[in-house]
Each structure stands twice: as structure tokens, then as C-alpha cells.
Amino acid sequence: MYAILDIETTGGKFNEEGITEIAIYKFDGHTVVDQFISLVNPEREIQPFVVNLTGINSNMLRTAPKFYEVAKRIVEITEDCIIVAHNAEFDYRILRTEFSRLGFEFKRRTLCTVELAQEIMPEQESYSLGKLTRALGIPVADRHRASGDALATVKLFKMLLAKDLNKHIIQDAVKAEPKYQMATNLKSIINGLPSSTGVFYFHDTYGKIIYIGKSKNIRNRVNQHFTSTNPKSKKMQKQVAAVTYEATGNELVALLKESAEIKLNKPSFNRAMRRSTFTHALYSFIDENGYINLKIDSIDGRKTAITTFSNYQSGKQFMFKAIENYKLCPKLVGLDTAKTSCFKYHINECKGACIKEESPTDYNLRIQELIAKNSYKNKDLLIIDKGRALEERSVLLIEDGTFKGLGYYDLNFQITNKKVLESIITPMEDNKDTQHIIQSYLRKNKQIKIVELNK
Known part of the structure; x- marks a missing residue:
């Protein structure tokens, strides 16, 4: 659990500043579950430049509660939480100073979104909250007021969690959470999980990820793992101390994240997943008569595949549909072994490429259309799908045929701006697994929006 906060102060000499406004959003890694926002009477003068910056003046604070009146609420909302702030060292110092004046030692673990952003997004030109949120397309209201800046930090932190493919943030949080180390009742873990699409992580008592999985229904899938009686599941059940998850909004993002994060984190119970998820591919060649032939064959790393399949049967089904949709000759796609004309020629469903009645030029145009459609x-281009909320969409970036990564954007935001697009994208490796996942998903989900970018 995180307490994401922002503090406005009077300014002045080091350790003599007073709080004028505080906003705290309690964040469970997915949604805000509690919040506290209040002006605070600092009982001292506010520096003129601070008044100009924040708009908070002494008249506004005359009837505001003093710090000792809000201290209990601050302690309660941050209990068992990691404090997250943009420049956390400053905000945490100010809080500790105020509590120290009351004779109370305030101690919490902290995370700084400046430092996290520098580590996870080293390409950014600036890490000030204003410039960073602009670059990432994060809307900010009431800039330089505690509530507006804290809410912007919540959105920034949520993006950093999604970009953290190594899962260092989550693993450190699980390790610090004392209740997880006593979570022996697996049912209580399941009750805290959603029935939505995403990736889930099994942690041991040290916070280390021991298994990564994905599902269209996280709660159901985790429940299956916890109730299974096979040897692997029983061994895993004994080691699980916590389950965390990341909602993805759609299965494509879940599949890509699962694949990438297993390769990066190498969980001990994911050994089987490290193998490629496909065995066959679609290849093309030109025969002696100038016709482009297609063939489903076992994967051969020396040849360039048009698209890949989980097994031979899946590829065969794809070709049956292609024959119908593109009026192809079964003989020239390897599904008819006749020595002369194919079966479909005799029922007027093949234009005669098998016996050279249809010209190679005309036939090859349809083959090229199929290849372009499936590669x-x-x-x-951009591949756009559902996001984690109604006002959000996911986006995959393909550049010159290479998968660059994925991210999320607000519907009100213009994602065709190249600089902004690159900022919101989490860079990911382009490999045969990612290519297979994307191509397979696009074949099965025709409603996906694809936007071709101008070169």
C-alpha cells in the first residue's frame, strides 16, 4: 500500500518551513482507496514568492486547522504505507519536522518518483513534475496546489509501475508489507483479486517473484492454481506468501507483458514458459511458373516467416480460411496433392492457377494482399485496444516492422505526436515470441484498431 502525497510550505530557512497545505492519496497499486486533503495554518509568515506560486495566502489559512489538529489523520492514512512523493526527501523531511515539533517520531519507508523516473525513463529531458507530466501526456489540474500535484503523482506512479518490467517496485513493497509474510490462508489472498484481464505474480516471503501468469479473469485463474492437486501446484502453494497483479485492459498487453517479464525475472515455477509458444510458420516461395506458393511448415530460423502458429493444425485452419477469403488455389498452398487441377477448380472455386489458366500476375496480387494483411x-503502425478504464486505450508501437513497446493513453490525448508517443511507450524486446503473440492476436481479433503512420 502506498501513501502518495504532496505538501505546500511557507518557504523560508531550512527546517523552519511550515506546512500550508497537504494532500494524501492512499493507493493500492491500482486505485485510490482513501484520501485526505487540507489547508494547514502554519502559524508563521508565508514567503511572497510562495504566495505567487501557489496562490495560498495568510487570509486563506486563518481559519484552517493547525498541524496538531490534522496529525492523527496523517498518521492513520499513512499507517503501513510506503510514502511516495515527487522529490520525496523534501516532503518526508517537512513531515518529520512538523511531527518532531509535537514530540512525535514519524517514520515511514519512502519512494521518490523523481528517482524512479530517472531509472525507468532515462531518456526524459526533465524530471520536474510539470515537464514530466506534459511529456507523458498526464493531465494536471491545480498545478502547485497539493491536491493537483499529488493526483498527478498518482498517475505518474501508476505509469512507472506499468513500465517497471523487472517488478522491482512491487517486489520491494511486498517485502516491506508485514501482513504478507503471515498470509498463510490462500483464500484471503484470492478475495483481494479482481475478475479482470491482466498479469498476476506469486511472491515468496522475501517478496521475490516465483511465478508469473496471465488471465482474462485473474481471480479464477489464481484460484485454479491454489486448488489444483498436481505436484507443481502443491509445491507452489506452500511457497506463496502474496499475490500481486497488474490489470492490462486486454489480453494482448497481458500476453506481451507475461512473455517479457518471465524472460526478465526468470521465476522458478515458469521454466516451461521459457520455450517458444509456437512450432509452425507460413512460408512463401515462387515456383518455376512464376506463381507465389504458400506452405505451412515447422519453424526454421534460417527462413523468414510470414506469420507463425502454435501448431500445425492452427496453421492448416488459417489456410482453409485464406483459400475462401482470397480465392486461392489449394494446390499452390500445399493443401491439395492432385497432379493436375485441384479439387476446387472442378467446382468453379479456383480460377485455374494450378493448371496455368489464371496468370501469375493476377493470382500473385491476391497472395500479396494476404501476406500484407498478416505481416x-x-x-x-499503432495497434490500439481497450485500456484499463473507459477513458483509456492501450497502444502498441511498430516501427519499420519492429515491435518497439506498449503503453496507455487518455482518449483526449493526441498519440500521433511522435515525441509523446515514445514517452508513454514502455520499450520491449522484439523477438519471435512477441511477433507470434501480436500476429496471432490480430488474426483472432478483427475489431482491433490499426493506425498506419506516415513514414
């Missing part, structure tokens, strides 16, 4: 080679 993003040399293309620049």
Missing part, C-alpha cells in the same frame, strides 16, 4: 514487415 507488419516494413510497416510503421
